[in-house]
Amino acid sequence: MSLFKEFSKGILRENPVLVLLLGMCPTLAVTNNAINGFGMGVATLFVLIGSNTVISLIRKLIPKRVRIPCYIVVIASFVTIVDLLMQAYAPTALYEALGIFIPLIVVNCIVLGRAEAFASKNSVGRSIMDALGMGCGFILALVILGGLREFLSNGSLFAVQLIPAWKHDFLLMNQAPGAFILLGILLAIMNYINIRKAHKKGEGYRPPATLDCRHCNICKLGDD
Amino acid sequence: MPVKKVKVSIVKLTVSLGLIAGCSAALMARVYVFTQAPIAARALENTNKALQDLLPEFDNQPAEETIALQSPKNVPITFYLARKDDELVGTAAEIVTGEGFSGDITVMAGLDCKGRITTVLVTRQTETPGLGTVVTERKRKKTILNFFDEPETGLPPNPVLDQLNGLSGMTVDAVTGATLTQKPEGEWKLRKDGGGLDAVTGATITSRAVVDAVHQIALTFANHHEELMEH
Numbered sequence: 001m002s003l004f005k006e007f008s009k010g011i012l013r014e015n016p017v018l019v020l021l022l023g024m025c026p027t028l029a030v031t032n033n034a035i036n037g038f039g040m041g042v043a044t045l046f047v048l049i050g051s052n053t054v055i056s057l058i059r060k061l062i063p064k065r066v067r068i069p070c071y072i073v074v075i076a077s078f079v080t081i082v083d084l085l086m087q088a089y090a091p092t093a094l095y096e097a098l099g100i101f102i103p104l105i106v107v108n109c110i111v112l113g114r115a116e117a118f119a120s121k122n123s124v125g126r127s128i129m130d131a132l133g134m135g136c137g138f139i140l141a142l143v144i145l146g147g148l149r150e151f152l153s154n155g156s157l158f159a160v161q162l163i164p165a166w167k168h169d170f171l172l173m174n175q176a177p178g179a180f181i182l183l184g185i186l187l188a189i190m191n192y193i194n195i196r197k198a199h200k201k202g203e204g205y206r207p208p209a210t211l212d213c214r215h216c217n218i219c220k221l222g223d224d
Numbered sequence: 225m226p227v228k229k230v231k232v233s234i235v236k237l238t239v240s241l242g243l244i245a246g247c248s249a250a251l252m253a254r255v256y257v258f259t260q261a262p263i264a265a266r267a268l269e270n271t272n273k274a275l276q277d278l279l280p281e282f283d284n285q286p287a288e289e290t291i292a293l294q295s296p297k298n299v300p301i302t303f304y305l306a307r308k309d310d311e312l313v314g315t316a317a318e319i320v321t322g323e324g325f326s327g328d329i330t331v332m333a334g335l336d337c338k339g340r341i342t343t344v345l346v347t348r349q350t351e352t353p354g355l356g357t358v359v360t361e362r363k364r365k366k367t368i369l370n371f372f373d374e375p376e377t378g379l380p381p382n383p384v385l386d387q388l389n390g391l392s393g394m395t396v397d398a399v400t401g402a403t404l405t406q407k408p409e410g411e412w413k414l415r416k417d418g419g420g421l422d423a424v425t426g427a428t429i430t431s432r433a434v435v436d437a438v439h440q441i442a443l444t445f446a447n448h449h450e451e452l453m454e455h
Contacts, residue, residue, distance in 0.1 A: 058244070065232055066241045073241075077248035081255045088262035092270055096348075153354075171354050 003129050010133025016110045017141035018190040023110040026101050027142060028179040034158045037146030038139060039094045040101060043082050045135030047105050048114065049128060050078040055119040056127035062120070071115045072106070079105045110134060141186075148182055149173045270347075275304055277379050278316040278334030278343050282306035286316065293448055295319065295440040303445075303452060312337060315452060317441040323433040324349060325356050331437040337453070339394040339445045344385040344438055349430075356430035359384045359423075384424055384431060393442030394449065412439040 016022045026044070031037040054074050055062075062070045083102045086095050095102075105111065114134055119127040151157055153174035155166025172178040198205035268287060275286050286304035293301050304316040318332045330348035333341050346360035362380040391411060396403050413419025414432060423431030445452065 061240060062244070063232065063237050063240055066237050069241060070244050073245050073248050077252050080252050084255050084259040084263070088259040088266060092266065174354065 003125060006126050006129040007133040007136075010130065010135070010137040011140060012137070014134075015137040015141055015190070016113075016134050017138060018186060019194075020110075020113075021187075022113050023108045023138060024183075026104060026108060027145060028176065028183060030098060030101050031142055031146035031149055031179060032174055033150035033154075033156075034143055034147040035094065036097045037142035039090070040098055041135070041139030041142045043086065043098070043102060044105055044108060044110065044138055045132075046082055047075065047078045048111055048131040048135045048138075050081075051075045051111055051115055052119040052127040052131035053124060054078075055115045056122060056124045059120045067120065068116075071112060071120075075111050075115065076106045079103060110138060145179070145182060145186065149178060152182075153178070274332050274345055274347055275306070275316055278332055278345060279304075279306040279314050280308075280336075280342075282308050282313055284308075291452065293444050295444045296447070297440060299440060301441060301444050305452070312453065314342065315445070317444070318347075319437050319441055320348075321433050321437040321440075323429070323436060324351060325427070325429040325433070326350050326352065329360065329430070329433055329437065331434055331441070333388075333438050333441045335392075335441070335445055338392065338397075339442065339449055340390055340392040341388050341438060341442060343379065344388050344434075345379075346385070346434065351430050352427070355424065355427040359427050359430045359434055384422060385434070387421055388435065388438050391438075391442065393439065393444075393446040395446060412436075412442075 010016065014020055017024070017027050023044070026040055030040045051071070051074050055071060058070075079102065082105070086098075086102060114130060118130050122130070147157055151162070153170050153172070155161060155163035155169070170178075173182065195205045271287050279286065284305075284307040286306045289305040289307075291303045291305070293303060295301050299319060299321070302318045304318070305312060306314045306316065314334060314336050316332060316334045318330065320328050320330050322328050327350040328348070329346060329351070332345045332347055334343045336342055345362065349356070349360045351357055351360060359382075362382045362385070364380045393412075394404060411420065412435065414421050414423045414428070414435060416423060416428060417432070421431075421435055423435075
């Protein structure tokens with residue numbers, strides 16, 4: 001796969017949230033509005049790029065048996081760095097809105113999943129492109145979900161009130177149940193598009209290879 | 225599936241994991257040291273921004289002239305002193321109340337030299353968006369109608385917080401020492417609780433918590449006003 005394809009696959013075809021179903025927790029939690037979703041996406045993108053690069057660089061040095069702890073140490077370090085940098089330089093409102101979810105990027109399945117499934121087996125160049133693609137896809141999913149929730153519950157988008165009369169009317173969309181419902185609808189739309197595309201080609205719909213458990217390996221911690 | 229028995233050197237595992245952990249720790253320490261100053265500056269900047277809105281014109285550093293007191297309910301309150309030309313022009317107080325609907329609310333209030341509330345700001349809260357936040361937020365909403373207009377100066381209004389301006393907890397006149405005429409009963413209570421203050425429908429607990437927090441500030445000032453004025 002060309003380098004550009006490594007990048008573009010993460011945006012739509014293998015979007016981490018809408019297709020690979022990774023990183024659901026922060027997706028649901030911080031998408032009350034579009035700005036928070038965007039901030040979270042950018043923080044995760046930075047962590048993804050950092051961890052993919054480092055893990056790909058040292059992939060030949062990590063013994064298979066301790067690879068998961070190694071990945072976690074690297075990822076946790078990057079998240080700490082992002083947390084400190086955001087605390088120092090990001091707008092206070094954004095930092096407080098993201099709050100506990102920045103440290104939780106460590107257990108965001110996207111980061112660990114890509115480290116295990118991709119960065120540990122591919123060159124640095126490809127890993128960076130993969131991280132960029134997955135990160136941008138994550139941002140896209142978060143902004144779409146956040147924008148929808150913000151617009152439906154408040155009539156605003158990126159803190160600009162588009163419909164002055166709507167002010168905290170459809171509050172369900174602002175809270176957790178609305179997040180689940182909207183995410184479900186987005187997933188359904190994504191699946192419908194993919195199935196239609198596959199039918200047009202005359203074949204059945206096959207989920208991307210990386211969704212296959214055999215490629216993931218995270219559950220099989222006991223094996224060598 | 226048969227279990228494979230592979231000989232793995234414990235030393236190799238320990239060394240590689242230890243090396244990675246060590247390098248990560250070193251990098252994190254470097255970034256930590258590097259960001260300490262901006263983080264402290266940020267915190268100070270936020271406090272100072274709040275103090276600018278709460279206090280009249282001053283020329284000292286209120287963040288460095290603080291007095292720690294206890295409210296009548298034994299909650300710690302920090303008082304910031306503002307001076308102009310070496311004379312006390314007002315104080316600001318900060319209290320964290322645990323009576324919010326979902327978590328702590330940090331309330332700051334500015335007081336004049338007679339112990340009357342001048343402005344109320346809620347600096348930290350995790351209340352329900354759309355309900356509790358109507359009590360605590362001071363935000364000028366940007367709409368498409370005023371998107372290109374210049375932003376207005378001054379603190380955005382908030383009817384629930386602004387109704388507390390002018391109230392005080394003093395029982396004696398701060399200047400003359402004479403006993404003040406009887407305050408109307410329930411000046412510090414919500415209409416629901418028999419007083420005269422408005423709350424937000426559907427956010428009674430938040431409204432009550434904020435009003436009570438400011439009340440505590442006013443009472444603490446009243447109890448310690450001599451000590452504060454002396455400084």
